[in-house]
Amino acid sequence: MWILPEQKNGFLDETQKAQVRVLFNALQPGDASRKVPNAEQSGAIHFIDLLLARDASVFEDIPKWKVLYPKALQALEEQSVLLFSKSLKDLTADEATSLIAKLETGALVNFQAGGEKLDQPFVFDTLRRHCIQGCFADTRWGGNTNRTMWKWFGYQEETKELLK
Amino acid sequence: MKKYDAIIVGSGAGGATAARVLTQKGFTVAVLEKGDWKKADDFLPYDELHYAEHKFLTPNEKKDPMIWVNSKNEEKPVHQWWLANMVGGATNLWEANLPRYTEEDFSIRKFMRDIPTDTSMVDWPWTYDEFQPYFERAEWEWGVSGAANQSAAQEKTRNGYEYPMSPIKPHASNQFIQDAFRKYGMNPYQSPRGINSKTFNGRPACPYCGYCQGFGCAVNDRATSANTVLYTALETGLCDVLTGYNATRLIHEKGKIKGVAYKTEPTGAEQEMTAPLVFVSVQAIHSARLFLNSQIPDPNKMIGHYFTYHTKGAIEFVFRNMPVWGNYRPDSVFQPRTGLGSLQLRDLYMINDKNTYLSKGGKFSIYDPYTISPPIKAVSRCGYHPKKAKNVWGKDLVERMIELRSYGGASFSFTGETMSMYDNRVEVDAIKKDDWGVPLPKVFYKHHQYDIDLSKYALDKVEQIMTDAGGELRLKEPQGLENPGYGHNHGSLRAGTDEGASVLDKDCQSWTVKGLYVLDSAWMPTAGASNPTLTQIANVYRVCEKLNK
Numbered sequence: 001m002w003i004l005p006e007q008k009n010g011f012l013d014e015t016q017k018a019q020v021r022v023l024f025n026a027l028q029p030g031d032a033s034r035k036v037p038n039a040e041q042s043g044a045i046h047f048i049d050l051l052l053a054r055d056a057s058v059f060e061d062i063p064k065w066k067v068l069y070p071k072a073l074q075a076l077e078e079q080s081v082l083l084f085s086k087s088l089k090d091l092t093a094d095e096a097t098s099l100i101a102k103l104e105t106g107a108l109v110n111f112q113a114g115g116e117k118l119d120q121p122f123v124f125d126t127l128r129r130h131c132i133q134g135c136f137a138d139t140r141w142g143g144n145t146n147r148t149m150w151k152w153f154g155y156q157e158e159t160k161e162l163l164k
Numbered sequence: 165m166k167k168y169d170a171i172i173v174g175s176g177a178g179g180a181t182a183a184r185v186l187t188q189k190g191f192t193v194a195v196l197e198k199g200d201w202k203k204a205d206d207f208l209p210y211d212e213l214h215y216a217e218h219k220f221l222t223p224n225e226k227k228d229p230m231i232w233v234n235s236k237n238e239e240k241p242v243h244q245w246w247l248a249n250m251v252g253g254a255t256n257l258w259e260a261n262l263p264r265y266t267e268e269d270f271s272i273r274k275f276m277r278d279i280p281t282d283t284s285m286v287d288w289p290w291t292y293d294e295f296q297p298y299f300e301r302a303e304w305e306w307g308v309s310g311a312a313n314q315s316a317a318q319e320k321t322r323n324g325y326e327y328p329m330s331p332i333k334p335h336a337s338n339q340f341i342q343d344a345f346r347k348y349g350m351n352p353y354q355s356p357r358g359i360n361s362k363t364f365n366g367r368p369a370c371p372y373c374g375y376c377q378g379f380g381c382a383v384n385d386r387a388t389s390a391n392t393v394l395y396t397a398l399e400t401g402l403c404d405v406l407t408g409y410n411a412t413r414l415i416h417e418k419g420k421i422k423g424v425a426y427k428t429e430p431t432g433a434e435q436e437m438t439a440p441l442v443f444v445s446v447q448a449i450h451s452a453r454l455f456l457n458s459q460i461p462d463p464n465k466m467i468g469h470y471f472t473y474h475t476k477g478a479i480e481f482v483f484r485n486m487p488v489w490g491n492y493r494p495d496s497v498f499q500p501r502t503g504l505g506s507l508q509l510r511d512l513y514m515i516n517d518k519n520t521y522l523s524k525g526g527k528f529s530i531y532d533p534y535t536i537s538p539p540i541k542a543v544s545r546c547g548y549h550p551k552k553a554k555n556v557w558g559k560d561l562v563e564r565m566i567e568l569r570s571y572g573g574a575s576f577s578f579t580g581e582t583m584s585m586y587d588n589r590v591e592v593d594a595i596k597k598d599d600w601g602v603p604l605p606k607v608f609y610k611h612h613q614y615d616i617d618l619s620k621y622a623l624d625k626v627e628q629i630m631t632d633a634g635g636e637l638r639l640k641e642p643q644g645l646e647n648p649g650y651g652h653n654h655g656s657l658r659a660g661t662d663e664g665a666s667v668l669d670k671d672c673q674s675w676t677v678k679g680l681y682v683l684d685s686a687w688m689p690t691a692g693a694s695n696p697t698l699t700q701i702a703n704v705y706r707v708c709e710k711l712n713k
Contacts, residue, residue: 001205001206001208001209002206002208002209002214002220004211004214026558027557027558027561028557028561028562029558029559029562030562031559031562031566034566036562036565036566058218059214059218060224060225060226061218097558100557104557124555125555128544128555128557129217129544131557132540132543132544133213133217133540133544135543136212136539136540136543137211137212137213137217137540138209138211138212138213140211141213149539150539152569153539153543153565153568153569154488154501154569155501155502155538155539156501156502157492158491158492159569
């Protein structure tokens with residue numbers, strides 16, 4: 001049986017976590033009026049924090065992501081200031097959505113970190129993939145807190161309405 | 165070193181079936197397998213992130229890729245998700261969809277009109293009737309559940325024939341889908357599957373856990389070569405499965421096979437094992453790679469050429485007029501909400517429509533995008549709007565997630581005929597090698613306009629019928645020019661009766677190296693239009709039953 005090593009410490013600092021929170025909640029915003037948990041409520045930020053702290057023995061791409069995330073968040077921070085005159089962590093949902101829409105299509109001008117140009121669609125794809133994984137993966141990975149999204153989605157049991 | 169009558173390279177569908185037949189006939193065989201044995205325990209816990217998203221059971225994307233050359237002649241490394249280096253090969257990870265190829269596949273020139281002149285669509289040198297008894301043996305020895313005579317479009321079986329087991333539980337959407345198509349004179353039917361619907365041959369019935377394609381079956385209800393024919397071969401005492409043996413080269417001399425060169429460590433020395441018979445079955449790309457790396461004489465420049473992937477297409481709908489299919493009641497006659505898709509639509513196998521030049525078509529496997537997939541796959545691959553079908557996110561994603569959990573859905577996966585062309589081919593890279601020092605395969609592939617038109621035509625037909633039934637389109641992905649790789653691969657070592665136009669003879673033996681046989685789908689002269697493995701297995705019975713010690 002494959003056993004996932006325990007991972008207690010995270011990888012991201014508080015500012016980075018706040019940045020990821022804005023991005024993930026724009027990627028999977030949920031809908032409170034219809035009782036759909038968003039990425040944060042699903043534990044997706046905790047998921048990526050722990051995933052990035054793991055090593056290549058868990059999955060070979062993790063070291064690559066450890067390098068990518070700080071750079072991508074720095075580049076998105078710079079774009080946020082440029083486009084909205086505020087920090088990434090302070091963006092409204094609409095502003096974050098606008099930023100990600102540009103990232104998806106590679107429309108951000110001079111998207112770079114420390115002089116290194118970053119591949120915008122790749123960054124978008126990575127963030128989106130991790131956001132969905134954080135919402136829907138098995139809880140052992142640190143997301144999908146208390147099987148929140150499985151209960152809402154109706155995976156392995158009937159669907160439940162979760163938000164008040 | 166122990167001497168064997170035959171060496172079999174690869175322990176998947178072809179290799180293991182060969183071991184079964186040859187040991188039954190008294191041959192001693194060594195089965196060389198690059199990977200190792202897997203137990204049910206190796207497939208647990210069912211964790212979608214680990215096994216599917218992180219691709220734990222398939223070849224390493226960076227160390228062991230193939231090279232794809234696209235239509236712009238750009239080279240890209242590709243993850244070979246359709247391979248599994250372990251005893252049983254890719255049959256450990258398949259969905260075990262096991263239809264037969266039929267007369268329309270064997271004798272294509274009889275059925276296909278207006279064959280494009282820049283293609284090579286040849287008749288197979290065998291008939292469906294010749295294959296019929298071997299199909300039956302394959303279905304019984306591998307344990308296929310299904311039912312004959314459900315639909316006029318279904319594969320024809322011998323009068324009175326029945327599959328070893330009845331089909332697996334129907335999906336709760338079946339009746340709705342069948343009714344919708346019957347209005348148009350079509351009749352989807354339950355597919356033959358290498359999945360037990362009851363205890364069979366010592367293996368249990370499927371509990372419908374939902375972890376099928378891409379996952380190992382820890383319950384052991386899904387047939388693999390390891391739990392069926394290879395198991396039987398081992399019981400004879402005449403078969404050794406040598407794990408960790410990576411065949412690097414075929415040894416031949418003066419037109420005869422001498423044996424196989426192999427390594428047991430990536431950096432280790434090449435060693436040799438000799439035998440008068442060698443059977444290769446490592447999937448069509450890698451069999452061609454092995455031939456090329458072994459300098460098998462190729463006077464007509466045929467090795468690797470006429471390689472085919474099936475023409476594909478995907479289309480997905482939501483039915484806002486229907487509630488989500490099924491429930492979790494333990495006594496339900498339907499699959500629970502995490503089961504398999506179960507219907508096949510074969511009424512477009514031949515196209516009789518005066519409005520199109522298309523004639524040979526294909527078939528659809530029908531699924532529900534919600535209930536048949538683990539959740540990450542269901543959500544990350546869903547479509548929302550035909551113009552924004554991929555990478556759905558934001559409010560669109562939430563709307564689609566709500567749809568998925570609220571309404572019935574249907575997704576259709578097309579497997580269609582493919583035009584065989586000389587320039588679609590497998591080569592080996594002159595520089596790039598895998599970890600074992602073996603040159604990587606390089607695949608050049610472009611789909612013919614026929615393939616592209618066929619996929620669009622078939623998807624349009626389904627769209628018309630499903631829209632009429634109240635469906636709203638959510639994703640539509642017809643085949644394009646490019647194909648970076650696919651699990652159904654064939655034709656790279658064509659078999660035929662003309663030595664000048666084929667690599668293998670009618671019995672899948674090399675024309676230029678006697679005693680060397682190929683038993684994966686590389687021998688298929690054309691692609692056909694169904695999942696190929698049952699036909700590949702049937703051919704192993706046909707070839708190996710003729711051999712005598």
